[in-house]
Every structure is written in structure tokens, then in C-alpha cells.
Amino acid sequence: MSAAILGGMPIVSRLRVGIEASIADLVARGGSPPSLTSLLVGHNPPAEAYRAAIERSFQRLGIVHRARALPARTSRDELVAELRQLNGARDVTGVLVLMPLPPHLHADLILENLSPLKDVDGITPTNAGRLHLGLPSLRPSTPQGGLEVLDHYNIPLEGKTAVVVGRSNVVGRPLATMLTQRHATVTLCHRRTRDLASHTRRADLVAMATGVPGLLRADMINPTATVLDFGISVVQGKLVGDVDFATVSQAAAAVTPVPGGIGPVTTLVLARNTIAAGYAALSGDLDHVDLAVHHLEAPY
Numbered sequence: 001m002s003a004a005i006l007g008g009m010p011i012v013s014r015l016r017v018g019i020e021a022s023i024a025d026l027v028a029r030g031g032s033p034p035s036l037t038s039l040l041v042g043h044n045p046p047a048e049a050y051r052a053a054i055e056r057s058f059q060r061l062g063i064v065h066r067a068r069a070l071p072a073r074t075s076r077d078e079l080v081a082e083l084r085q086l087n088g089a090r091d092v093t094g095v096l097v098l099m100p101l102p103p104h105l106h107a108d109l110i111l112e113n114l115s116p117l118k119d120v121d122g123i124t125p126t127n128a129g130r131l132h133l134g135l136p137s138l139r140p141s142t143p144q145g146g147l148e149v150l151d152h153y154n155i156p157l158e159g160k161t162a163v164v165v166g167r168s169n170v171v172g173r174p175l176a177t178m179l180t181q182r183h184a185t186v187t188l189c190h191r192r193t194r195d196l197a198s199h200t201r202r203a204d205l206v207a208m209a210t211g212v213p214g215l216l217r218a219d220m221i222n223p224t225a226t227v228l229d230f231g232i233s234v235v236q237g238k239l240v241g242d243v244d245f246a247t248v249s250q251a252a253a254a255v256t257p258v259p260g261g262i263g264p265v266t267t268l269v270l271a272r273n274t275i276a277a278g279y280a281a282l283s284g285d286l287d288h289v290d291l292a293v294h295h296l297e298a299p300y
């Protein structure tokens with residue numbers, strides 16, 4: 001049996017229309033045209049590739065993207081000063097700090113010093129806490145991108161068994177929360193999970209977010225499973241996911257490809273989050289950020 005391939009491009013087109021309507025609504029309510037500043041400290045080819053994808057996608061949407069680059073030797077104090085400057089800048093709607101940071105800079109510096117109102121990837125304690133409490137918040141774009149894919153292809157979640165592999169604060173952990181909120185029964189796996197296959201084999205939905213190429217093999221899933229692949233790695237110059245695509249695409253019911261699956265959807269969700277931050281700037285709180293989604297509620 002061949003799996004249905006859940007490509008991201010049809011979703012990109014649909015999100016683009018809603019985003020354009022949201023920008024118009026934000027400006028009509030007195031908000032500033034949204035802009036994103038991405039901050040990269042040092043050099044990292046995957047982060048630079050993600051930044052280039054953001055640039056292309058935002059340019060097409062008419063959202064300003066400013067790429068800010070700091071040298072790898074940037075000190076803790078200099079990074080904090082940069083974040084405070086961006087927090088206070090009226091022409092900056094959202095801030096995305098590209099990971100990884102150089103080893104001497106801990107990600108906690110970002111969590112603790114970025115304004116929650118500009119935190120477009122939902123990493124600050126305020127946004128992460130509000131997500132877990134079910135309050136309006138700026139939510140991490142990658143797991144939201146995965147949900148967009150599931151919704152687009154009408155894959156039901158209520159009452160389903162979901163296994164998320166990977167528990168980072170930007171992908172696996174928030175995804176597990178979002179799936180629970182959509183009434184799936186969720187198991188969150190990680191490096192110390194014993195017998196990973198025993199968990200994935202009983203899942204209706206397997207979501208891979210580890211960065212380990214080919215970790216999920218065909219013998220680890222059941223034939224009715226939907227597989228979401230968030231992984232992005234470069235192997236011998238080729239972009240690959242966490243799924244052994246050649247075999248899993250013959251064994252699962254449906255699977256997202258890498259590239260061309262969740263990745264392109266994520267940059268559009270990031271654009272939507274930048275508009276959500278525009279609503280946050282307008283009201284001075286996070287209570288109205290969901291207005292940015294309002295224009296996207298066209299039925300599938």
C-alpha cells in the first residue's frame with residue numbers, strides 16, 4: 001500500500017489569502033504594518049537557510065523582514081542589550097531569535113529577556129504558560145504548522161492515540177499540548193523512552209521531531225497511521241526528515257514529505273504570528289492575538 005503524501009504547498013496558498021486579509025484588518029484597526037526582525041548570532045547554515053526561506057515568503061506577503069546578524073563573539077550583556085532595544089523599537093512587531101546560539105550563550109537569555117508581546121515563536125515563559133493553560137498566546141509556529149497540515153487533509157484528532165517523539169520547547173512539547181487540547185490521547189517520547197517502537201506501533205498519529213535522520217522505520221508503525229515529519233537534517237547534501245521516507249511511505253496511511261511538507265507551512269504560520277504580535281502591540285496584551293487567525297477560518 002502507498003501512503004497519501006501530505007504536501008504543504010496547497011496549505012501555503014490558503015494561508016497566504018488569510019494573511020493578506022489579516023494585515024488589512026490590523027491596519028484598519030489602527031495597527032502598524034507588521035514587521036519581523038530575525039536575529040542570528042554567529043553562523044549556522046540551517047538557520048541561514050530558514051532565514052532565507054522567511055525572507056522569500058515574507059517578501060511575497062508584503063511583510064517587512066529585517067535580518068539582524070551579530071558576531072559569534074557577542075557577549076551575554078550585548079545580546080540582552082540587543083533584545084531590550086528590539087523590545088522597545090516601535091517599528092519592530094515581532095522578534096525571532098534563530099537557533100542554535102553559540103555555546104557560550106544560553107537560550108534562557110532569550111526566554112527571560114524577550115518581550116512576550118513580540119515573541120513570535122511562543123518561547124517565553126508567558127506565552128508557553130498561556131499555551132498550556134489554554135489562554136490566547138503567541139504559539140510556536142512549527143507545531144502549529146503540523147496542525148494546519150492535519151486540518152487541511154481532514155485528519156481527525158479527537159479520541160485518537162498520538163505519539164510525539166521529541167520534547168523540545170519549540171516543537172515536541174507544545175505539539176503534545178496542542179494535540180491534547182484537540183482531544184487526542186498523547187504520549188511524549190524522548191531519548192530515554194524505552195522501546196520507542198512499542199509506543200509508535202500503537203499510534204494513530206506519529207509525530208517525529210528529533211533531528212535524527214530515518215529514526216522512524218516502516219516496522220515501527222501500523223498501516224492506518226498518519227505520520228508527521230518535523231525533522232530537518234542534511235545528509236550527503238540532501239534535506240531529509242526523521243522518517244525513513246522510502247519505506248514508511250509504503251507502509252503508513254499518510255505521511256508528510258521532507259522537503260515540501262510541514263516546513264513551508266511553518267514560515268506562513270510565522271507570518272501569521274507576526275500579525276498576531278501586531279494585534280498584541282495594538283492592545284498592549286495577548287488577549288486578542290487570535291484575531292490573526294480569524295481571517296483564516298474559511299472552511300477546508
Ligand code: NAP
Pocket residue numbers: 142165166167168169170171172189190191192193196209210211212215230231232233262263266
Ligand atoms: P532538539 O531541541 O534537539 O530536540 C530533539 C528532541 O528529540 C529531544 O527531546 C530528544 O530527546 C529527542 N530525541 C533525540 N534523539 C532521539 C531518539 N533517538 N529517540 C527518541 N527521542 C530522541 O530539536 P528541535 O529543535 O525540537 O528540532 C527537532 C527537529 O525538527 C530538527 O530536525 C529540527 O531541524 C526540526 N525543526 C523543524 C522545523 C520545521 O519548520 N519543520 C522547525 C524547527 C525545528 P531528549 O529530550 O531526551 O534529549
